[in-house]
Amino acid sequence: MATSMGYNEFFEVLTRSFFVVMKNSRMWDDCLVELDTQYRMHSQIAKPVSDIWYKGKLNNGPNTDDDTPEWLTMQKFLDTLRPAWNGRRIIAIDCSGSYSHCPGNGTSHVNDLEVDTLLRFADRAMKTVPPPGGVKLEPRHFLITTPYNATKWEIITKGGELGISQKGNRLDVQNTRAVQGGQGIFNLISFAKNKAGKPLSLGMVGDSHNLNVTLSRAMCLQVIFGNIAPWVQAVENQAPIVMRGGDLEYFGKVIESIHTNKDAIAMADLNSLMPIDEDAMAVEVKVPTFDAMIKTNEKGRAKKAKAATGVEKKSAFGRQEQGVRRR
Structure with a gap:
């Protein structure tokens, strides 16, 4: 009842953050200042974020375009992908044709091609011999x-x-809903979801806020692995859902930016420039089911609770287990 609209006059306060309440209230207008400078992303990565979400008003702080030692090595690796790679800091690798599935009859998606390609990309980059000024x-x-x-x-x-x-x-692997505020020198993104015959059935992938967070974590390079070709086709065909006012308007703008800047790399081109090592990638992985993940979390919480009490069970030389206080 506490959060039921119509039953509680504090409904708005209880269901929205204090920041949102302040922002929506005119009485706080003089107290709000919009931050307009970012210090994380290379300008090429920041531009679509600025154009799509901030009306082009986002400025770049100093040093965001500096060539770091890590970038020099990554650039050497990416040079092997020319001419498919256009030299920009945003890359979209087309994994279309590979449909996602939900392990354990759950609702969380996995796209095997995206996972394999993403790991292959990271592996080849890490095997690159650093150039002068670069680092491994x-x-x-x-x-x-x-x-x-x-x-x-x-x-x-x-x-x-x-x-x-x-x-x-x-590797720092994060769910996009948990990574807000985080950053990485190189950000590899797997959108994962691709349902047969329903390329625009995106779920949380197409959520505007989630998309904003997803595309603003990279410092030097952003690589997107997804169903790029059908998404580009939808934008070219002006599908209403990705146009202005559509449910996927912001997603459509992201894909339009990728297409306009020629940031996409076809899988065939990638494979010819970065051949698959069949033996190295032939690893069968059993993804934990949702129930298994829940049990793992429960075990972790139980272990933390036991540690907090300062008491654990120990057995020594066949004696009966007894509580032993930690020192």
């Missing part, structure tokens, strides 16, 4: 984001199996 790329230099936990777990698991992600130096 490591897993910690990569932030991988996806809207789906099933994809997150598959990337984590398979990355470990392939030796791409290592103990103490792992």
Whole structure:
């Protein structure tokens, strides 16, 4: 009842953040200042974010376009993908034709082609010999984001199996809903969802806020893995859903930017320039089901609760287990 509209005069306050309440109230107009400068993204990455969400008013702070040692090595790797790579800091790799699935009869999507291609991209980049002024790329230099936990777990698991992600130096794999405020030198994004015959059935992928967060995490390079070709076709055909006023208006603008700037790379071109190592990628991964993930979380919480009490069970030399207080 506390959050039921019509039953509680505090409904708006209880269901919206204080910031939103302030923003929507005229009495706070003199207290609000719009921040208009970003210090994270390279200007090429920041431009579509600025144009699509901030009416082109987002400014870039100093040093955002500096060539870092990590970028010099990444650039050397990307040069091997020319002419498919156009030299820009946004790349969209077309994984169309590969449909997503939901492990364990759940609702969280995985796209096997996107996962394999993403890991292959990161692996080849990390194997690049640094040029003068560059540094060897490591897993910690990569932030991988996806809207789906099933994809997150598959990337984590398979990355470990392939030796791409290592103990103490792992790929940073995050759900986009949990990464707000985070950043990565190189951001690899798996949109994952691709339903047969329904390329614009995007769910959370097409959500404007989620999309804004997703596309504003990268510092030096942003690589999108998704169903690019059908999305571009929808924009070219002016499908109402991706046009002004449509449910996927902002998503349509993102795809239009990719298309206009020729940021897309076809899978055939990528494979010819970055051949698949069948033996290296032939790792069968069992993605945890939703129930398994819940059990894992419950075990983690139980372990933390036990540690908080300062008491644990120990057995020694066949004696009966007894409570032993930690020192």
